[in-house]
Amino acid sequence: MSEYKKIKNEKINIDAQGKTIEVGREKLMIAGPCAIESYDQLLATAKFVKSVGANILRGGAYKPRTHPNSFQGLGNEGLEILKAVKKEVGMPVITEILDVRDLKDVYDIADIIQIGSRNMQNFSLLSEVGKQDKPVLLKRGLASTINEWIGAAEYIMDESNEKVIMCERGIRTYNDYTRNTLDLAAVPIIHKETGLPVIVDPSHSTGIRYLIEPMSKAALACGADGLMIEVHPNPDMALSDGEQSLNFEEYSKLMKSIKF
């Protein structure tokens, strides 16, 4: 094993409209739709998830879809909706950047900038988000080893930004029952090897709604610093990832059943 760059004192503080969320001390309970579909969809989701304890709103404006004819996200219009809902509901927000040319627009709105699984080894994008000062959520690559994932974090930290939050979102294995295989051992490993905070995304790692609650509990039990969960007002009508999204009632039940 190589000697990894270790974070010792970097505090990641997220401004939640006057109140500060200190990552590592307080759990990051990120919730929201896979994709921003409309103002009403995002507003309703934001109000609901906040009312049951989520502290960060998620919503993709640029979606990395396997096929080009699938819904690609609302793009800039999605960012405008995110900005309006953030202001209306008073919640910090996270959204994914796909293209370095969108960095300024994403930076202006996001409290955390998400690098998705497919871009984990997009080294020029990693360097650019490393040059700005917002926290970066670095999702594990689709089939990346822990060494490769830490290497990606080092690309960001080697610029001036050490505010990296790791996100275990499952990896591809020969198990094809679930969408990916959730590698929970990664949580204590990343803590030990890097000192970086790690959250878990049970939605993309399982792809199956009923597995989200047990995997959320397991993630918190092994020390995850938070969860990222997809929530939609009507998952059956979602334009992406409906089968792994919770409706409001299911999310509320989850939040009541976990200790964080």
Ligand code: PEP
């Ligand atoms: C997402 O969180 O919106 C997403 C696309 O996830 P991943 O990059 O983990 O596939």
Ligand code: MN
């Ligand atoms: Mn999704």
